[in-house]
Every structure is written in C-alpha cells, then in structure tokens.
Amino acid sequence: MDLVDQLSPALSYLNLCFQGEPFIHPLLPEMAEYAKSKKIYVSTSTNGHFINDENVKSIVSSGLDKLIISLDGADAESYGQYRIGGNFDTVITGIRKIVNEKTKQGTKKPKIVLQSLILKSNQHQFNQIRQLGKDLGVDKVELKTAQFYDFKDGNPLMPDDLKFSRYKRISDTPGKPARYKIKNPLPDHCFRMWSSSVITWDGSIVPCCFDKDATFNMGKVNGRSFKKVWKDKSYYDFRKKILYSRKSIDICTNCTEGTGVTCFL
Secondary structure, X not given: OHHHHHHOOOOOEEEOOOOXXXXXXXXXXXXXHHHHHOOOEEEEEEOOOOOOOOOXXXXXXXXXXXXXXXXXXXXXXXXXXXXXXXXXXXXXXXXXXXXXXXXXXXXXXXXXXXXXXXXXXXXXXXXXXXXXXXHHOOOEEEEEXXXXXXOOOOOOOOOOOHHHOOEEEEEOXXXXXXXXXXXXXXXXXXXXXXXXXXXXXXXXXXXXXXXXXXXXXXXXXXXXXXXXXXXXXXHHHHHHHHHHXXXXXXXXXXXXXXXXXXXXX
C-alpha cells in the first residue's frame, strides 16, 4: 500500500501481476480496492485456476477494471499441450463464476478479457476460440502471439502460419533446422523506459515485463522511495544504452514492442 501512496499522484495504471499467479495472494481484492480508492485504473491477469466461490464476490466488488484470463485453446486437448498440468474445465468454470457474479452485482467491472496464445496446437481454432468467448459472455477475446525463449531454431509450439508468430524464418537449408528471428527491427528507443516499470515481489525495480528473471535490477524500494530509484544513475545508464545500442541488451532482442504483431483481435 505504501507504494501506491507514493505513486498515486502520478500513477494512472496499475497491473497487479508479473510472472506469478496473482490469485494465490489472499489480499489481491483488497489491493485492487485500495488502488481504486486512489482513482487508479487496475488490471490483473490469471490462469483461471483460483477463481472460486470464496473469492469471486470480493474480486468483482473490489472495483477491478480489467481481468485477463488465459485460455490457450478451444478444448481440453489443445489447451493441455501448452498449459501442462492445467485443467481446461476449471478455467471455464472460473470464467462463468466471474460472469455470473458481475450479473448478480449489476456491474460491468471487471472487463473480462479471454486471452489465448496462438500456437501450433490451436492455430486451427481461431474462430472456435472467439465463439467460445462469446458463449461464455466475456467482454473481449484477445488472440496473442507467443513468446519463445529459444526461438532461433524454432519451437515445436511455433505456429506453422507465421502471420500468427512474433518471428520470421531467415533460413531454411535442407537437412538443417530452420532459423528464425524476431520481426521487430529493434530501433534504438522504447517509451516504456520513461513511462512505466515493474516492481517484483521482493521490491526490486526492473525496466519492463520482458525482464522476466529480474536480471536488470535498478534498485529496491524497500526502505527507499521509488522516485530515488527512478532517477538513480543505474536507471539513467540503462535508458542511455536503450537509445544507443538496444540490440546489445538481451531482454530487448526478444521484444515485440512497437511491431504491431503482438495481438490479433
């Protein structure tokens, strides 16, 4: 709550998630409600497995503006090829609980976005996923390209139709694996460095959500103001490197910011 108090005069958008599952945190609805009291737009994203009868009422009544629910397939078979250990029916049930609770409370919030990564396992279900979202009563279906860590030699889940991919084929020698590169030309600029940042569970500040392992730690806010970290020399030097040599920063080499290929609506 202290960070929200620090930032609320300037903060307009808060996304309560990073690499973990936010619904595991028992105080998620309270955090959303507190941020809303500061007139901040609040969103979060979930795998859909932890929406239940005990928390659905507080989630909806918290005032949360947007809830993204990941459902990477139109049926259990395609879903399970990517979401190993996940349960398709559990996610469907969770979506229905949120939709029904919104009706009970007579509210349009949160806006429910059903988000599906387009993969080889579900690329043939493009229209089925859209129809599923409509049948479930969500507000929007967002079809999103997938990020792969080791993309240069391809990935078994990479779509055959590369218009659904963040990557393009750069070589295709017979007898050898095809080689790929990201479609983004990686120009030496990034508006995120001056507009937002990510704060991890332990208070570390990292430049953006592409720094998934918090490699570029700009400093911690534990006992220190966010403003001081934001203006610290380490942040200044990182921004400077973005402007002069973005391609030399490894988290940037798999970034789609500005390409216009991340989402297909």
